[in-house]
Amino acid sequence: MTTLHLLAHSPFTDSRLSSCLRLLGSHDGLLLSGDAVYALQPGTAQRQALELMPEYIALFALDEDLHARALNELPSRVKRLDYPAFVELTLIYAKVNSWL
DSSP states (O other): OOOOEEEEEEETTSSSHHHHHHHOOOOEEEEOOOOGGGGOOOOOOHHHHHHHOOOTEEEEHHHHHHHTTTOOOOOEEEEEHHHHHHHHHHHHSSEEEEEO
């Protein structure tokens, strides 16, 4: 069963990102929003971990949050989403797990 994992908290304040990465299954997806998009900052261990994820795990980020945090230089595998595309994405996966 495929799961879309939603992360919204800064990867520099707790271990939610690393915990999530350990639990990602084959063909799951990871959506970064809010302060979680800071994981995509160049030169960070968090970005390196995201870049090392298997290609069969989809990586998404909310475009509005990327712009708000001036994050423009992204790995090519990151798919930018607006809010309507985010809603559509939740319908593709069998489950949605929000990492509160």
